[in-house]
Amino acid sequence: MTDTGPLTAATAAHSTFDPYARRVEASAVRFLYGMNPLAKLAAPLPAMALLVFVRDAATPAAFLALAYVVLLVGVSFTRRLAAILFLALPLSALVIGFGFALWTDASRVDQSVVVWQIGGWTMYGGALEVGFATGLRLAAIVGLTLIAGLSTTGPDLVRASVQQLRVPYRIGYTALAAFRFVPRFGHELDVIRQAHRVRGAHGGRGPFAAIARWFGYVVPLMAGAIRHAERVALAMDARAFGAHPDRTERYLVPWRVRDTVFVLAFWLASAAVFAVFFPWGL
Template sequence: MTTDRPGSAPHGPAPGPHSPAGDPPQAGRGFLRRVDPLVKLGVSLVAMAVAYLAGDPAVPAFLLLAAVAVHLAGTLPHPGRALPALAAAGLLLCWFTVLFALLASADVGAGTPIALSWGPLHLHAGALRYGALVAARIGAIAALSLLAGAGTTPEGLRTALVCRARVPYRFAHAALAGLQFVPVFRAEADHIRAAHRMRGADGGRGPLAAARRAARMLVPLLAGGIRHAERVSLAMDARGFGAHPRRTERRLPRRTLADPAYCLGALAVLATATTTGHALLSPVLPGVP
């Protein structure tokens, strides 16, 4: 019936029950998927600022470890997939430490004892400390960005943006619909690449030939992409997208204790990092007295 026509609904998203049926696949299994995506994002941003501003490598290092620990505990990933990634990240950070220590200007290490000697190469403790600081910052910011999105589905983020942050749903939805373009474009690009190879238009080596190839692919890819976008937009309009200033939300974000608990935990971690992080981590960090 048409009794449910718009017009009488109160302001704000139309209420609806949380519907488990037909929910998109959840990201991970742990508690992080229950935390509001915007809360996760906000906490990560604050922690990133702290990690960036701290002058002591112990602070970003502590935040890095905390972020990794929360991420693992909050999404319970398969060990077979998590362990290699962790090992790779650890090696990379060690390399960064040495690299940035070598790149540090001479004044940074001046007056500090030599911490490492390898043939003609001498690393002063000051330089090593600088390298550790930069590497820890990079690592902390990377880990916190990953943590910001951990356990968040695109749908969850969209709902949070619309219902909590009052972002216009047209914007939030259009961004999500854009995700659907990715596989379409990928298939299209694959076809075009094959067709161009068949025409013998993929010859040559080096960056110049690669640029030419890319330019040639751009025209059909753009032509197809624009057509596809037009069709999608018409199909969305035909189903009433944008007809009203708001739309029904079937999955209202529920306010649970997870959000305040996550914030409190984050505060505790930040406090620990800035106060006792140095004491806790200085024995294991290079170049830190």
């Protein structure tokens, strides 16, 4: 008989603080939550790889628009999503584009139009074109990664890798345990802060007091992390984790027909974009 969930006992008492304990319910409209994580990675992967070799601005702009459409339809619209799509990503593309424009070799674009000139320094239109094309290319790659990043949890990705890619569960569920450490650290840090406030050990105000407070958090946080790691190790040993070639899965992440349809449809859309713009010339 194989082991049945070695991490469950160690984390059951802390499931309130585990954002991965409750899986996101799939919706007919917000379809990305109900899809296999590997499908959401495989669909944009060829486009992301080919975008590295693109030098025009139209192709990454088209893929960025495609990523926006998929995200706005497939993911729940929240303030976080709005901030990423309409503030962080465009602003990052502008800053990166302007930075690359400043670093562009002027001798390669000195035949283009002069945008402005300050003393002996000249900003050419060709430099801005190269810079903002680079910024758009990076923004498009990030936008495509968000398709999986905003709709997939780390444990589901681990489970899908174990079940579909046949990753050894000894490796996969070690990564799953690591994913669960992150929210636990956050909870422990919150408890330590509250304990310091109750005892009045705030240490005053100012940057030096803040640094001293953070040093005061390190020792109890590390002690809590060691205790939690020991509990996880004991729970895994108690269930003979690693003693069998396979294990019983509590949560299944199947590959369905809709996952295949999504991957093929995205590949076709990507091929259509590259065929229309053909950024590499003849």
